[in-house]
Amino acid sequence: MTKQSHNIALESHPLEPFLPHGGRILMLGSFPPPRQRWSMNFFYPNKQNDMWRIMGLLFFGDKDRFVRADGGFDEDTVRSFCSERGIALFDTACEVKRLNNDASDKFLVVTRCSDIGAMLAEMPQCRAIAVTGQKALDTLLSSVGGEAPSIGSFTEVTIAGRTVRLYRMPSSSRAYPLALDKKAESYKAMFEKEGLLPVL
DSSP states (O other), rough: GGGGGGTSEEEEEOOOOBBTTTTOOEEESSSSOGGGBBBBSSSBBBBTTTTTHHHHHHHHHHTTTTTTTSSSHHHHHHHHHHHTTTTTEEEEEEEEEEEESSSSSEEEEEEEOOOOOHHHHHHHTTTEEEEEEHHHHHHHHHHHHHOOOOBOOOOEEEEETTEEEEEEEEOEEEEEESSSHHHHHHHHOOOOOOOHHHOO
């Protein structure tokens, strides 16, 4: 931990893991943005994050499927969708310090990693983990070990005695310089491989 971070308060994860019955894939970000950036009380809540636009585009052909009139996201619709599709959600860090008090992963110091094994134990059908950014990948591998996949591909890792596919997906943040449709292509390939989307 840097000298600069000593006087910064620890921040614990504000959400519980979302682990739907029959969950088949566990999607892990790094850590939620500061509360003032939230448009709903759920994962990827920032209006400037395109995760739910990617999902809308892939599963419904409509990037605004989960977007409210005010530009935020409809929490009930998002939760129902994830439950129906077997998409579990959490983050690789459960306790952090923010050096800049913003949403940037660059200035996020992870002080405690999430217990991924415990989450997998609650989802016997889950065979894949998808990390949605470099910080999430680095944090996960620091706690479970394994080989890092390249963006858009996967490796296999063993966590608490269970071998799963580990996908490294493009970040859904707009700070990541890739067009929405290109990001969606990577996610589409992963969801097809895991049987959540039909292969056309």
